[in-house]
Amino acid sequence: MVVVDDAAQGIGVATALAENGLPVAEVTFRTAGARAAIEAIATDRPDVLVGAGTVVTPAQVDEAVAAGARFLVSPGISRAVVERAQEVGVPIVPGCATASDIMTALELGVTTVKLFPAGVVGGVAALRALSAPFPQVRFVPTGGVSAANLAEFLAVPSVLAVGGSWMVEKTLVAAGDWAEVGRRTREAVEMAAPAAAQTVTTPSAPEEASR
Numbered sequence: 001m002v003v004v005d006d007a008a009q010g011i012g013v014a015t016a017l018a019e020n021g022l023p024v025a026e027v028t029f030r031t032a033g034a035r036a037a038i039e040a041i042a043t044d045r046p047d048v049l050v051g052a053g054t055v056v057t058p059a060q061v062d063e064a065v066a067a068g069a070r071f072l073v074s075p076g077i078s079r080a081v082v083e084r085a086q087e088v089g090v091p092i093v094p095g096c097a098t099a100s101d102i103m104t105a106l107e108l109g110v111t112t113v114k115l116f117p118a119g120v121v122g123g124v125a126a127l128r129a130l131s132a133p134f135p136q137v138r139f140v141p142t143g144g145v146s147a148a149n150l151a152e153f154l155a156v157p158s159v160l161a162v163g164g165s166w167m168v169e170k171t172l173v174a175a176g177d178w179a180e181v182g183r184r185t186r187e188a189v190e191m192a193a194p195a196a197a198q199t200v201t202t203p204s205a206p207e208e209a210s211r
């Protein structure tokens with residue numbers, strides 16, 4: 001989850017992420033420069049999977065896709081936004097904070113949702129509670145995820161991935177401190193690796209089978 005002011009910052013972040021094992025960036029539509037940053041990454045770093053975050057209107061769906069975004073993320077769930085994404089054929093991960101939000105996602109045919117803001121709505125305990133009635137749903141918790149709790153979130157079987165801004169903190173991006181962005185990225189990738197390996201090697205473990 002990246003907040004950048006312009007194309008140059010976007011390229012700096014994308015390069016630091018890719019060179020440290022995480023070639024994926026969600027550039028949020030929170031700044032005037034977000035569109036230019038997505039365009040620059042899509043053009044100059046085709047090895048990086050670039051998406052748009054904080055997509056809250058159908059018009060932003062179109063804008064993001066025109067800029068080259070290959071996936072979309074919303075902080076909440078809006079029928080109009082999800083339906084527009086489905087019309088143009090780009091994957092969208094809407095934010096859900098309650099069981100009702102998840103039911104709306106399911107009605108729209110969406111089974112991968114973002115739990116947001118994950119830390120505030122109950123963290124791992126909320127994930128486990130919401131996973132029980134919705135075994136078909138995969139969660140991407142964001143909002144309050146960090147190096148301190150990353151492993152805990154990834155250990156929940158229904159968690160597909162996590163997202164967060166701690167690797168690309170605004171002050172680091174503003175200062176162009178790509179070495180520190182790279183260090184935090186590498187650390188996160190190393191912490192996530194055991195969870196990813198477990199998902200691949202133990203698909204029939206009891207916990208997995210009961211999902």
Ligand SMILES: O=C(O)C(=O)C[C@H](O)[C@H](O)COP(=O)(O)O
Pocket residue numbers: 001026028053054055073074075116142143144145163164165166
């Ligand atoms: O607006 C969106 O579409 C988002 O994706 C929200 C972000 O994922 C979170 O704001 C990240 O939260 P922190 O890692 O705690 O900074």
